[in-house]
Amino acid sequence: MSLLSTKAFSFLKNAVTSPYIRALSVTSKLNIKELREYKEGNKLIIEGVSLPSPRSELLVRAEKIPDLVPTKDSENSLCYLCKLDLDVKHTDVLILSQFVRSDGCMLPRRITGLCRMQQKKVGRMVTMAQKAGLLINLTPSFCKKDPKKRYGYKKFNTYYDEKTIFWKRIPNQNDRFKR
Amino acid sequence: MSAAKRVQQWATFARTWHVFDCKWQDPYQSANLIKKYLLGLHKPIYHPMNDCGDVVVCVNSRDIALRGDEWRKRAYFHHTGYPGGASWTLAWEVHNKDPTMIIKKAVYRAMKGNLQRRHTMQRLFIYPGEEIPDDVKQNVTNQIRQLRLVPTRLDHIPEEEVQKFPKVMDYPSDYVLK
16 A cells, blocks of 8 residues: 555655656556667568667756856756756757757757747747758658759748747838838 | 058059958948949048048949848839839749849948049949959959858858867657657
């Protein structure tokens, strides 16, 4: 009985404190990192192999940085990206490519583990980087792999302003040609 | 007058030739910068009646960058003078036709509309690519700093560097790598 109660307690604690909401699940976890397919005679064998993540060694967390002084906003948030207090731009391809599948699609929030605001912000910046042709190797296979070969206005260079991400309505640009 | 003073006098009144690389630059923002050099506003001896403007050579004008959706939202107006002769051409159509026209118009419109403007424009050279004719190139002595950083594409960064770069996001343990 005591064992059951401790199990239940740890389970609930996990569900509350874990940054991921995934802790509550009815079925058992699969723990799959890679799917392997191979043929053995007549049989086709599909195997799920659990592998260590290649990223965990290089992982940067705010708790591990001793010199980092938390700001007011970053202290209160639970999100790891908010805590780091980084000024990410749409041209920071090395950061944005971590939140992206191999076909350039943004990963959902249950996988990225970001807060709502950051998920939206990163998602928009990934779109900006894609449109600017900076993540051209992370695109579906049917995509033209050269941004200059895209159709119409898309073949020309475009840059974006990150301020526009959370604007409700983008105001009319004052006409620079008018005097 | 000493020799040093004489050289200083020449250097003050000589026209300097500047290069400006338009790669990934906003033409409307860089026009305000180019304008200053063309009119000589950056010089302490500036006076509107003093012909002290410099020469600016713009290269890579084909690779200019417009903000957001401006390629398909900004229109260039032209009127033939006949009834029904008005036409609006989108920025990307103008750029398709002549890759030097957008930057030229931007600089022209950034300057005050007086009689001097057309003569000042004669001192602006724009080239769509990196090649500059030799007779222009031999005069160039200065480079104007770009306003925006040129972004790097992910496929231009070596694979090793991408792997070694510190990671912010880690996959959950039950994630199937795709």
